[in-house]
Amino acid sequence: MSLLDYFRSSKPSSASLAKERLQILVAHERSSRNQPSYLPQLQQELLAVIRKYVNVGQDAITVNFEQDGNQETLELNIVLPDDR
Amino acid sequence: MARIIVVTSGKGGVGKTTTSAAIAMGLAKRGHKTAVIDFDVGLRNLDLIMGCERRVVYDLVNVINNEATLNQALIRDKRCDQLYILPASQTRDKDALTTEGVGKILEELAKDFKYIVCDSPAGIERGATLAMYFADDAFVVTNPEVSSVRDSDRMLGILSSKSRRAERGEDPIREYLLLSRYSPDRVKLGEMLSVDDVQEILSLHLLGVIPESKSVLNASNSGTPVILDEQSDAGQAYQDIVARYLGEDKPHRFIEEEKKGLFSKLLGRK
Numbered sequence: 001m002s003l004l005d006y007f008r009s010s011k012p013s014s015a016s017l018a019k020e021r022l023q024i025l026v027a028h029e030r031s032s033r034n035q036p037s038y039l040p041q042l043q044q045e046l047l048a049v050i051r052k053y054v055n056v057g058q059d060a061i062t063v064n065f066e067q068d069g070n071q072e073t074l075e076l077n078i079v080l081p082d083d084r
Numbered sequence: 085m086a087r088i089i090v091v092t093s094g095k096g097g098v099g100k101t102t103t104s105a106a107i108a109m110g111l112a113k114r115g116h117k118t119a120v121i122d123f124d125v126g127l128r129n130l131d132l133i134m135g136c137e138r139r140v141v142y143d144l145v146n147v148i149n150n151e152a153t154l155n156q157a158l159i160r161d162k163r164c165d166q167l168y169i170l171p172a173s174q175t176r177d178k179d180a181l182t183t184e185g186v187g188k189i190l191e192e193l194a195k196d197f198k199y200i201v202c203d204s205p206a207g208i209e210r211g212a213t214l215a216m217y218f219a220d221d222a223f224v225v226t227n228p229e230v231s232s233v234r235d236s237d238r239m240l241g242i243l244s245s246k247s248r249r250a251e252r253g254e255d256p257i258r259e260y261l262l263l264s265r266y267s268p269d270r271v272k273l274g275e276m277l278s279v280d281d282v283q284e285i286l287s288l289h290l291l292g293v294i295p296e297s298k299s300v301l302n303a304s305n306s307g308t309p310v311i312l313d314e315q316s317d318a319g320q321a322y323q324d325i326v327a328r329y330l331g332e333d334k335p336h337r338f339i340e341e342e343k344k345g346l347f348s349k350l351l352g353r354k
Binding site (some may be wrong): 001013014015016019021022023025027029030033 | 107168230233234237241271273274275276277278281283285286
């Protein structure tokens with residue numbers, strides 16, 4: 001029986017793979033669904049302002065919107081370059 | 085007060101029209117006056133599944149454009165006098181459906197009918213969004229398969245944000261999961277998402293599981309809603325679904341692999 005179990009568990013079933021992929025995807029799509037529509041533009045404009053002063057790349061800035069009950073949080077994260 | 089049910093899924097081919105025909109017939113058979121509307125403008129199909137394709141004279145778009153009255157367009161089912169079908173138009177004009185037009189038809193139907201079943205087309209274009217816009221309840225038909233589950237989740241997002249109930253700030257649409265084309269034996273082998281998996285991902289109230297069944301194709305071949313095939317597993321699954329929707333407490337079936345008796349095994353029955 002244990003030998004049989006070994007062979008069974010050696011490869012994850014395709015169904016569990018499907019579940020895992022879906023859970024990640026659905027969570028991601030749900031979080032972006034609730035975001036305000038101005039977010040991408042806000043990100044672009046903020047990036048333009050920051051680049052006036054610091055030479056950062058296109059992906060140096062991330063804007064996160066989170067909703068937790070009644071509280072909405074806008075999180076802004078800027079990665080400054082190392083070589084200064 | 086009429087209740088408007090939308091049968092939706094996002095993805096095509098999962099069983100929306102089969103489900104619409106079955107539950108509309110099921111509700112009507114229980115004595116509730118029911119109308120079922122095909123919203124798939126351009127690709128009419130509900131009439132075929134219901135077996136009334138040769139009796140279509142006027143359609144949904146004719147009524148919207150005041151070319152026919154609602155009573156002229158409604159087709160009374162020959163098997164059940166509580167059931168009426170409003171077929172879709174075959175026009176290729178995508179703008180034929182309007183929110184006002186659909187709203188007016190539903191309002192008029194609501195005076196006379198207990199349940200109005202809206203058979204949504206696949207996709208997220210106008211026919212689909214209008215089918216759900218006025219809904220009170222949503223039957224989300226999902227197959228245990230990745231793209232279908234993802235599309236269902238997408239539809240849940242649209243249901244909660246782009247419906248009349250959402251816009252008016254009323255109680256949200258009640259959403260139910262109908263898991264169709266389910267194969268318990270494949271689930272057991274780890275080849276198919278289980279009903280628990282799908283429920284965990286979508287977190288929806290399960291109204292019923294419809295097993296993968298030969299009876300569905302047989303029913304559509306002959307233009308008979310599968311719920312009328314009382315011997316079939318799919319027909320029984322839809323009867324359970326209608327009963328549960330109406331508030332009856334029925335244990336779920338068709339989730340576990342059917343145990344074969346020694347006799348069937350010997351005869352190799354499936």
